[in-house]
Amino acid sequence: MRLVRHLWPESVRARATLGATAVVALALTAASLVLFALLHANLQRNANDAATAQTDTVRQLAAQGKLPGLLPLSHGADFIQVVDSRGRVMAASQNVVGLPVIAKARLHKGTSRATWSGEPFGEGHRQRIVAVTTRTPHGAVTVYAGTSLRDADAADRITTMALGFGTPLLLATVALVTWWVTGRALRPVEAIRSEVAEITGHALHRRVPVPAAQDEVASLARTMNATLDRLEDAVVRQRRFIADASHELRSPIAALRTQFEVALAHPDPALWPDLVSDALADTVRLQDLASDLLLLARLDAADPVSRLPQDLAELCLTNLLDNAQRHADHRVEVALRTDPDAELAVLEVSDDGPGIPDADRERVFERFTRLDDARSRDLGGAGLGLAISRDIAHQHHGTLRAEPDPHGARIVAYLPLSPSRP
Incomplete structure (x- = not known):
């Protein structure tokens, strides 16, 4: 897991591209396997049906005792042979006349039909061979019919080549398109990031650009601008509050200083009661102001x-x-x-x-x-x-x-x- 986390890209653009490509690769692999299996099974079934139809036709002729020495090919079969119980060829199609028994039936005990694939003679293609036994007026015989799997093999090769070349090309296209689309989608985010990086306490008037598209990034930009509006308003209020508080504190402090300077300049005991009374009033006013400022600060900070x-x-x-x-x-x-x-x-x-x-x-x-x-x-x-x-x-x-x-x-x-x- 640590290795996976180390190799996993940190960029959102790279992660999106890698994730999309991986998903498409998995989906394409699964679809290719299913397509290949269905195509192969369908072609195999068609060859098997052709060979089966040919054996059924010849079997009926043999059972009726009407079996000719030269058997016509039909139903798409490639060859036919009829072999008796002693292994002698009783009838065959034109292309295998004179040849020994091409295939030996792989019949299980208690069965009369077998199907398998093989290369009975050198035409370069596998054959789908169907063998069926039947009784005739002259004894039991086995009918062999084979259908070439050249179409199935050719389809397998073409499909494999197409997937081998097409899959990497398609994945590369998906990766490039995802990289481009993701980059285009994240471009406004980068513009927002760079603008926010430039905003300082002395540049709170700046706002992030809002994309023209009405998407999630535009909503983010509008929300961020609204937050910056509130932040600027709070900072402006705070600065005004500090300036006003400084101005209000200056007046009673200046008055106290003046009274003390007068008391020092004119040390007349007769003036002291008035000076002390005025100083006390300014002190109470200063104390009340400080209490109000402290309460406001607590209210601003409280939830x-x-x-x-x-x-x-x-x-x-x-x-x-x-x-x-x-x-x-x-x-x-x-x-x-x-x-x-x-x-x-x-x-x-x-x-x-x-x-x-x-x-x-x-x-x-x-x-x-x-x-x-x-x-x-x-x-x-x-x-x-x-x-x-x-x-x-x-x-x-x-x-x-x-x-x-x-x-x-x-x-x-x-x-x-x-x-x-x-």
Whole structure:
């Protein structure tokens, strides 16, 4: 087995060619053997039938006592001899007149007919000989009739030569055609491979060529391009996320540094409470931002959670309520209901704040998005709350949308109900 694995080609093109050629060779060998056997058996049967018909005709004449000395040839037989029980030739066909007994019957005890092949006289071809015994008014005689197997031998030689020359030619043709067809079929794969080899982190815009033929290779190319689209989108989002996070972290760090520099430049104890209070606020803002960034990183790396029963209050209320409280003027409302027809739990959090314009209902779920940037910074928001909430909803196979409300903002979460719930 190790030798077979060592000799087995590694190229798909070579393996396909070798496999196809081997299958055709086996099929052709089996078909050739069957054809040769059928042809040989048919010609042998025809010769045997001709000799049998001749012996039956002569046997009937001998049994009636009408046996002539010179026997006519018919039914395609090549010679006829009638021999008595003492081995004397009583009658024969013209071509064997005067010759001694050409063949001796190989009759088994209790039988009256025998068939075999041989070369009774030198005409260069084997004979199919049939011998039959019969009783005549003058005693028992044996009738010998022979039919030449020249046609069978010639057919055997021609078939053998044809297969000997034709089989290698046919196998070579199969190998060449398979090699060409396989190479043509794999050419797009090589184009895809070479293009993928050129794609790097700085060239994610490149795509593999899609063959014109609508086959499996084209499906592979389209799937690979779709994968590259997702990969490029993920990398772009990651780069934007890093840039936005760096920008957000820079502001509180810069503010802390400024406050510490002011404290060092003006060591007045009367200013310290205000400086410490401002530094503490920036530190809390920095801590919250770091926590949100860590949570987003964990959500991006996590697989979708399994569909197990969850407490909806523990799962979603925190970020949505924080966002509503930050933007509300006087009122925040929370509603939880079920939609049995859609098998969904529906969570609504609304406030009486400035609301969300129609054009920004999707943009508010993007990371680091602020509709009112200055106001959001003063309140400590980094524009990550709704993005985190949507990611959590997606992790639980649900959705989160901003829906129209005439009195403010309304955020609605749709989550699948547990199978055990009505």
